[in-house]
Amino acid sequence: MPPLAGSRPRIGIVGSGIAGLRAAKAILKCKVDARIVLFGDEAHRTYNRPGLTKKRYPLSDALDMMIAEDVKVNGAENDALTWRLGTRVETADLRDRILHLSTGETFEYDGLVIASGVRPRTSVWGNGECGLHAHRTLRGLDDARYIHHRLQAGEKITIVGAGFVACELASLAKEYGCEVLMLEALRSGPFENILGERVSVALGRWLAQHDITFLTGDSARELLCDLQPSHPGPPSDGALFIEAIGSVPNVEWLHGNGLDLSDGVRVDEYMRVAPWANVFAAGDVACYPDPWTPGNLTRMEFWKNAIDTGDLAGRSLASSMGHGPVTSRIGYFPSMSTEVLGLRIQIAGNPRMSDAMEIVCGDLDQLDQGVLVAYLREGAMIGAAYMDKGARFNSAYIKLLKSLRER
Known part of the structure; x- marks a missing residue:
């Protein structure tokens, strides 16, 4: 279905997060003369989601504004794009190239980027309450504003899960x-x-050493909700109770198109959604061929992955419309970092696919003195992790990264 004679092609991007924004900017950089429309559930333009949990703010009546200012993303003010914020895409007809919107409108497109991301997994249904707690999650800017206000009040907090968030x-x-209780059943x-049991246990000890009550197994399970549908009436416990137990890809709006949606949206090495020549996916929702473990698929929820796959999806879409050469295949080098109670944690490659690990430097009983770990698969290194309060083994870590990149 070519665009109408004399009209500009229309490109729809479902998702206003960093993957969607980077796809849009890549298309503009390729000088595609098209109208690009970004659809986003939230009322906010693109912001830095990882930044929502990384900074303590002083007491202030302007807390909401300070958080929003801190997580701004350069380029999100781009007025070359049409922003449809607070607008959800309910369903898509990929054969006829039509999106059905929550406003009752339809949007016909010539090219489409799926960047709808993920949402937090939760153990309760309905109104988000069980018999004991009001269950909260932290995914968006509005969630962060609410949680920071509660934390500033010094409330006791229970966190379910032990991942990055x-x-x-x-x-x-x-x-x-705050007094903190963490439950990991x-x-x-x-x-x-990602890092395996030995490193995981060491990190659990690190939490306990910093006055966090960290419970696992049956001890944690006893304090969890019974996972039954929500009960009527208000919860009996007003403490802050936050679930961070993983995520669910936002793919329901794509049902009925014959796609493999078993773990996000399956794409090829160019981020194309087969068999559609004009549909691409990027970011947390995209499941692509893993360049580090051939024959396997991977779906990563890291900020850098969203940037890199967004760029690639945008370039690939532009190429499919005759703008620019066929783009290079996915060559994403997985890397991320975080800080937990002063401990810097850096991860590279794909440790979760390993079948063995080696301690290169340091001791897992003394994480603050630095520990460098190599992850192997069939004897070849496929990942690395570095934990330290300083930079004692930074040169050794860089050397491992160089070895990984040259694979």
Whole structure:
């Protein structure tokens, strides 16, 4: 279905997060003369989601404004784009190239980028309450504003989960002076699904050493809700109770198009959604061929992954419309970093696919003195992790990164 004679092509981008914005900017850079429309559920233009858990703010009547200012993303004020904020895409007909919007409108497109991201997983249904708690999650700017206000009041906080959001939130709560309880019923400690049990247990000890009550297994399970549908009436416990137990890809609006939506949206190495030549996906929702473990697919929820796959999806879409050469395939080098209670944690490559690990430097019983870990698969290194309060083994970590990049 070519665009009408004399009219500009229309490109729809579903998702106003960083992946969607970077896709839009890549298309503009390729000088595609098209009308680009970004659809976003939230009322805010693109902002830095990882920044929502990384900073303590002073008491102020302007707290909401300070948070919003801190997480601004350069380029989000781009008026070359048409922003449809607070507008949800309800369904898509990829064959006829039509999006059905929450406003009752339809949007016909010539090219489409799926960057709808993920939403927090939760253990309750309905109104988000069980018999004991009002369950909260932290995904968006509005969530962060509410939670920072509660933490500033020094309230006791219970956090379910031990992933990146959970650990960063626990660290932030301690900075605010809160009493923190963390519950992880399924694993031995933080980041176990990525870094393995030995490192996870060591990180759990690190939390406990910093006055966080960290419970696992049955001890945690006893304090969790019964996972039944929500009960009527208000919760009986007013403490702040936050679930950070993973995420769910936002793909329901794509049902009925014959796509593989078992783990996000499956794409090829150019971020194209087969069999559609004009549809691409990027960011947290995209499941693509893993360049580090051939024959496997991967879906990553890191900020850098959203930037890199957004750029690639935008360039690929532009190329499909005759602007620019065929783009290079996905070559994303996975890397991320966080800080938990003063401990800097850096991860590179794909440790979760390893079958063995080696301690290169340091001791897991003394994380603050630095520990460098290599992750192997069939004897070849495929990942690395570095934990330290300083930079004792930084040169050794850089050397490992160079080895990974040259694979």
